[in-house]
Amino acid sequence: MHFASRILLLVLLALPPVTLAQERIASLNLCLDQVLLNWVAPEKIASVTWLSANEHYRSAPLPEDIHLNRGRAEELLRLEPDLILVGQFGAQRAARRLRDLGLNVVSIPDAYSLEQLLEQLGAMEDALGQLQPLQQQKRRLEKRLALPVPQEKASALILSANNITYGSGLLEHQLLEHAGFANLAAERGVQQLGRVSLEEVIALQPDLLVFYGGEKDFAIAHLAARHPVLKNYIDSGRTYTLPAELGFCPALVVADVLQQLTDKRKTIVNAE
Amino acid sequence: MLTQNKSALVLFALALPLALIAALASGPVSIDLGAALGDGWRSENSDAVILWQLRLPRALLAILVGAALGMGGAAMQGMLRNPLAEPALLGVSSGAALAAILMLYYGFSLPGFWGLAWQSGWLLPALAIVGAFCAVACVWLLAGRGASASRLVLAGVAINAFLSALMALALNYAPSMFAMQEIVFWLLGSLANRGWDQLLLALPFVLIGAVLLFCARNYLRALSLGEASAASLGFRGRRYPLLVLAGIASAVGAAVAVAGTIGFVGLVVPHLVRPLVRQDPGLLLWASALAGALLLLLADIVVINFVGAQELRIGAVTAFIGAPFFFWLIVSARRGQLL
Numbered sequence: 307m308h309f310a311s312r313i314l315l316l317v318l319l320a321l322p323p324v325t326l327a328q329e330r331i332a333s334l335n336l337c338l339d340q341v342l343l344n345w346v347a348p349e350k351i352a353s354v355t356w357l358s359a360n361e362h363y364r365s366a367p368l369p370e371d372i373h374l375n376r377g378r379a380e381e382l383l384r385l386e387p388d389l390i391l392v393g394q395f396g397a398q399r400a401a402r403r404l405r406d407l408g409l410n411v412v413s414i415p416d417a418y419s420l421e422q423l424l425e426q427l428g429a430m431e432d433a434l435g436q437l438q439p440l441q442q443q444k445r446r447l448e449k450r451l452a453l454p455v456p457q458e459k460a461s462a463l464i465l466s467a468n469n470i471t472y473g474s475g476l477l478e479h480q481l482l483e484h485a486g487f488a489n490l491a492a493e494r495g496v497q498q499l500g501r502v503s504l505e506e507v508i509a510l511q512p513d514l515l516v517f518y519g520g521e522k523d524f525a526i527a528h529l530a531a532r533h534p535v536l537k538n539y540i541d542s543g544r545t546y547t548l549p550a551e552l553g554f555c556p557a558l559v560v561a562d563v564l565q566q567l568t569d570k571r572k573t574i575v576n577a578e
Numbered sequence: 579m580l581t582q583n584k585s586a587l588v589l590f591a592l593a594l595p596l597a598l599i600a601a602l603a604s605g606p607v608s609i610d611l612g613a614a615l616g617d618g619w620r621s622e623n624s625d626a627v628i629l630w631q632l633r634l635p636r637a638l639l640a641i642l643v644g645a646a647l648g649m650g651g652a653a654m655q656g657m658l659r660n661p662l663a664e665p666a667l668l669g670v671s672s673g674a675a676l677a678a679i680l681m682l683y684y685g686f687s688l689p690g691f692w693g694l695a696w697q698s699g700w701l702l703p704a705l706a707i708v709g710a711f712c713a714v715a716c717v718w719l720l721a722g723r724g725a726s727a728s729r730l731v732l733a734g735v736a737i738n739a740f741l742s743a744l745m746a747l748a749l750n751y752a753p754s755m756f757a758m759q760e761i762v763f764w765l766l767g768s769l770a771n772r773g774w775d776q777l778l779l780a781l782p783f784v785l786i787g788a789v790l791l792f793c794a795r796n797y798l799r800a801l802s803l804g805e806a807s808a809a810s811l812g813f814r815g816r817r818y819p820l821l822v823l824a825g826i827a828s829a830v831g832a833a834v835a836v837a838g839t840i841g842f843v844g845l846v847v848p849h850l851v852r853p854l855v856r857q858d859p860g861l862l863l864w865a866s867a868l869a870g871a872l873l874l875l876l877a878d879i880v881v882i883n884f885v886g887a888q889e890l891r892i893g894a895v896t897a898f899i900g901a902p903f904f905f906w907l908i909v910s911a912r913r914g915q916l917l
């Protein structure tokens with residue numbers, strides 16, 4: 307190695323790690339809002355969408371003087387952010403206008419599978435710089451995905467709002483499979499979303515019954531999950547509730563979910 | 579004619595258990611009905627669980643709700659002597675619906691005991707029943723002392739319009755899109771995922787309603803001669819109309835509370851069976867209850883066997899089944915002047 311390049315390497319190592327390059331970041335996408343609110347210092351967030359003020363979506367406290375935008379270009383123009391994050395869909399017109407006006411607009415792809423999720427985390431890393439929680443999350447996920455899938459499978463079935471279940475081709479299915487569960491909906495030929503009645507849940511007898519978020523409030527959509535016929539499942543702890551964030555921003559929770567599902571499978575297999 | 583009518587009613591009564599068996603045999607999973615029945619309701623066997631915990635309460639709830647709606651419709655048409663009257667006319671359904679809407683929005687923020695009650699899921703139906711009673715009380719107060727049938731109808735229309743406006747206002751301020759969806763589903767009515775708990779919640783109120791209407795049966799008979807004749811026969815004062823209104827609020831309010839607003843049954847069923855009881859408003863109550871129960875149970879069998887992306891809403895099915903009967907009735911009435 308040349309002397310000059312050694313010096314350069316030493317200088318680079320001696321420098322403090324590059325943290326966030328951008329000082330004021332705005333978001334035009336609900337998931338990216340949540341990423342900023344959870345992983346970026348509050349003083350660096352210029353604006354998030356109005357949806358993030360909704361209790362249903364908020365997973366981190368909202369800074370007091372933050373601007374809640376409704377996806378309009380003029381709102382963000384006034385705030386003069388250094389970086390504007392936009393999703394793959396929604397607010398595209400505003401993003402284009404802002405880009406034309408010379409603002410730094412970065413599009414982050416949506417994620418509907420584990421592969422897309424890794425891409426998404428990579429794109430966020432490129433845009434936001436070396437952000438410790440983000441990198442940590444990415445590493446955790448990569449590490450978990452590198453682990454071999456358990457051979458001895460337990461069965462699982464997702465029972466979401468309005469009796470909806472998740473079949474093959476969806477992130478939720480991939481998570482179940484990676485954690486060592488056979489998704490009964492996919493085995494019955496459900497692709498993407500399908501419906502499952504309580505009768506089918508009882509007849510299929512999955513080892514684990516998986517609910518989907520929003521369980522704490524009563525809702526007619528969740529009547530099935532509250533039906534006394536599922537009491538046995540709930541009493542014996544053979545249920546798991548996917549966090550609501552998995553539905554609109556999986557990047558935040560996917561590593562935790564995978565870990566918890568793997569643990570759940572271990573408990574079930576050991577009990578048998 | 580009389581024997582024909584009687585045999586038609588007997589046919590209804592016989593069809594009900596047959597429909598019940600059909601309902602118990604219908605479902606997305608095929609079960610061994612005989613074995614499941616033999617296993618008893620405590621059995622852990624999945625067939626038995628499906629039969630006793632899922633299909634039976636749902637079918638019985640269809641019978642109960644259908645009976646309450648049919649009976650409520652008959653009482654309403656009898657009291658108001660208006661062929662277009664139905665339980666919803668006096669605000670019973672919209673009162674229950676408004677209470678449910680408010681609950682679906684703000685229920686989660688209730689503190690302490692009420693919050694717990696909300697979580698357990700019985701507060702919504704309980705408050706919907708209270709909402710139904712409040713709406714009927716408002717109609718009663720608005721119509722005033724010794725109100726005639728037409729004034730009651732007017733008061734009902736006014737209160738209904740006001741409650742609808744309040745519902746629209748509440749929908750405008752919907753804090754989340756899911757709340758909106760919940761309400762739409764609730765307003766369309768459904769028996770899906772209902773269990774013994776909902777059945778037991780509605781049963782006492784429907785029974786109380788039936789008893790109150792039973793007590794008012796002679797008043798309804800006298801009313802068929804006109805308000806003045808009913809008064810001359812001793813049915814004067816506020817006692818009897820109150821009895822009917824309380825009976826309707828109790829029975830229909832409870833039905834709406836557990837199954838949502840299911841239209842058509844209350845309006846059409848009394849017309850369908852009126853010729854069979856020779857226009858007797860007293861007997862019509864029970865004949866309508868029987869026919870309402872049968873219609874809703876049949877509608878639910880259609881719902882269960884309907885294959886689609888979403889479960890078909892039972893309110894739509896009752897209209898599909900009931901409307902052709904109604905067409906036939908109107909056409910035959912044109913010939914025989916039955917209506």
